Amino acid sequence: MPPISAPRPGPRPRPRAASLPHGPRPAARFAALAAAAALALAATGCGGSSSGGSGGKGETLNLIAMSPPASLDPAKANVGSDNWFVNLAYDSLIHREASGKLVPGLAVMWGYVGNGNTDFELTLREGAVFADGTPVTAQAVAASLDYTRKNGLNVSWLSAIESVTATGPLTIRIHCASANPILPDLFTQVTMAGSVVSPAGLADPAKMGTQSYGSGPYVLDGKATVTGDHYTYTPNPKYWDPSKIKWKKVVVKVVPNPQSALQAVKTGQADALAIGPNQVDAAKSGGLEITKTPAVLMGVNLADRAGTVAKPLSDVRVRQALNHAIDRDAINKALFQGYAQSTTQVSLPGLDGFSAETDKRYPYDPAKAKKLLADAGYPNGFSFPMETQNLLGIDLVTQAVVEQWKQIGVRAEVTTDTTVGQWLGNATSKKFPVLGFGYGGIPTYMLSLDWMLPHATAFNPYASEDPELTRRLAAAAAVPAEQQPALYQEAMRYAVDQAWFVATSRIDGIYAFNPKKLSGFTTGTGYLPDVAWDTTPA
Numbered sequence: 001m002p003p004i005s006a007p008r009p010g011p012r013p014r015p016r017a018a019s020l021p022h023g024p025r026p027a028a029r030f031a032a033l034a035a036a037a038a039l040a041l042a043a044t045g046c047g048g049s050s051s052g053g054s055g056g057k058g059e060t061l062n063l064i065a066m067s068p069p070a071s072l073d074p075a076k077a078n079v080g081s082d083n084w085f086v087n088l089a090y091d092s093l094i095h096r097e098a099s100g101k102l103v104p105g106l107a108v109m110w111g112y113v114g115n116g117n118t119d120f121e122l123t124l125r126e127g128a129v130f131a132d133g134t135p136v137t138a139q140a141v142a143a144s145l146d147y148t149r150k151n152g153l154n155v156s157w158l159s160a161i162e163s164v165t166a167t168g169p170l171t172i173r174i175h176c177a178s179a180n181p182i183l184p185d186l187f188t189q190v191t192m193a194g195s196v197v198s199p200a201g202l203a204d205p206a207k208m209g210t211q212s213y214g215s216g217p218y219v220l221d222g223k224a225t226v227t228g229d230h231y232t233y234t235p236n237p238k239y240w241d242p243s244k245i246k247w248k249k250v251v252v253k254v255v256p257n258p259q260s261a262l263q264a265v266k267t268g269q270a271d272a273l274a275i276g277p278n279q280v281d282a283a284k285s286g287g288l289e290i291t292k293t294p295a296v297l298m299g300v301n302l303a304d305r306a307g308t309v310a311k312p313l314s315d316v317r318v319r320q321a322l323n324h325a326i327d328r329d330a331i332n333k334a335l336f337q338g339y340a341q342s343t344t345q346v347s348l349p350g351l352d353g354f355s356a357e358t359d360k361r362y363p364y365d366p367a368k369a370k371k372l373l374a375d376a377g378y379p380n381g382f383s384f385p386m387e388t389q390n391l392l393g394i395d396l397v398t399q400a401v402v403e404q405w406k407q408i409g410v411r412a413e414v415t416t417d418t419t420v421g422q423w424l425g426n427a428t429s430k431k432f433p434v435l436g437f438g439y440g441g442i443p444t445y446m447l448s449l450d451w452m453l454p455h456a457t458a459f460n461p462y463a464s465e466d467p468e469l470t471r472r473l474a475a476a477a478a479v480p481a482e483q484q485p486a487l488y489q490e491a492m493r494y495a496v497d498q499a500w501f502v503a504t505s506r507i508d509g510i511y512a513f514n515p516k517k518l519s520g521f522t523t524g525t526g527y528l529p530d531v532a533w534d535t536t537p538a
């Protein structure tokens with residue numbers, strides 16, 4: 001078990017029942033994108049299920065996922081694709097509602113201490129216990145947070161944390177070496193960084209693949225679970241709020257074929273799923289209701305901003321020319337059938353870095369693109385190697401961009417990856433100055449760790465550095481929540497002006513569900529349908 005730091009004295013935090021007016025989408029990482037764009041999940045109410053409004057429980061909720069979880073360990077699970085597997089069994093410190101409001105989970109009070117967003121305190125709920133009966137204490141939670149920040153899949157999001165300290169039986173102090181303004185968002189069930197693991201789970205993390213060690217509304221039934229095929233959850237009799245338990249059993253079945261999943265919903269065998277634009281008409285014809293929200297960003301990343309491999313990219317005029325050469329509206333109409341909007345930024349409406357005017361920074365203007373290239377010394381264009389991936393339609397966007405670049409004399413030799421492993425290897429190899437991308441919408445602080453700050457990642461493989469951009473991001477991270485959106489929007493506009501990328505598409509995450517069988521199956525920016533708390537029998 002990771003050591004617990006010595007207590008640190010200090011003032012009490014400002015009470016907060018909510019944080020920034022946004023929250024992370026599952027994902028920033030490729031796995032998070034995969035969840036938003038291609039996850040096909042269906043919920044089935046089998047047998048006689050009583051209405052949630054009457055205080056009764058539904059018999060069985062059957063969930064269909066396209067792929068098995070990367071891990072049942074909350075720290076190592078994929079944000080987005082694995083949330084349902086984790087959230088059923090692991091309570092989070094803070095709970096995010098579809099509206100974006102943050103409400104108490106295992107923590108009943110939280111807030112930053114002093115100025116600069118470097119110190120943060122939480123007060124835990126009295127009387128909460130893990131499913132094995134062990135009390136949820138500050139020491140147990142601190143140990144879980146230490147484990148996650150050191151071993152988690154998304155450790156960069158928590159990289160600013162320097163220490164986690166139990167300052168009392170139910171109070172915790174978190175100290176960051178630099179400003180981290182979104183700890184409340186990170187500690188929700190959406191990102192799972194605050195999904196608390198019991199001391200028994202931390203003592204032997206390997207067991208979390210077949211057993212659950214949380215304090216959530218359900219527990220994993222290992223005897224009724226076959227890894228990679230189906231996962232069965234039953235109510236946790238020790239849960240602190242029994243009214244949150246809406247079902248007598250929850251089964252998550254792995255079904256990789258989205259067409260089969262949609263057919264199951266249409267025929268009444270299942271109740272809800274995430275679908276692609278080409279499935280909307282079929283879903284509607286089957287009497288299903290459609291709900292959608294902006295979820296995924298796609299385009300091309302001009303990663304080699306210093307011109308290490310492709311010298312022309314070191315000139316901002318060249319990068320701007322590559323933006324003006326793109327007819328975004330034509331691409332989105334052809335590829336996404338009305339379920340995508342044109343954009344030039346890497347943020348979504350409702351997130352702190354988004355501003356509507358930034359969407360229009362680079363109107364389609366091939367003549368201007370050619371002039372910019374000529375002014376930069378490349379009147380006949382240039383060529384370079386490029387990487388993309390054939391997952392989720394990213395390669396289709398890449399192909400469309402490459403074809404339009406040909407009209408201004410720019411030629412790309414494209415390598416297309418077929419697996420996530422190939423993508424990670426090629427994206428970080430520094431062999432490809434330009435990369436096709438898909439990315440989930442998340443707060444700018446989290447996004448900056450992947451894209452904008454000078455350390456190597458799959459989205460900034462050359463560790464590009466712009467001191468002015470770094471300064472703007474640091475300033476935004478250190479101010480109170482109400483001041484952050486304006487500063488983050490300025491930082492995003494600056495990055496777009498510097499043309500670090502060619503964003504093209506803001507794609508909707510689309511869900512279809514049977515309103516006669518399910519209630520509370522909702523989504524929003526940075527939010528997936530919550531089956532642990534909100535989805536109930538209709």
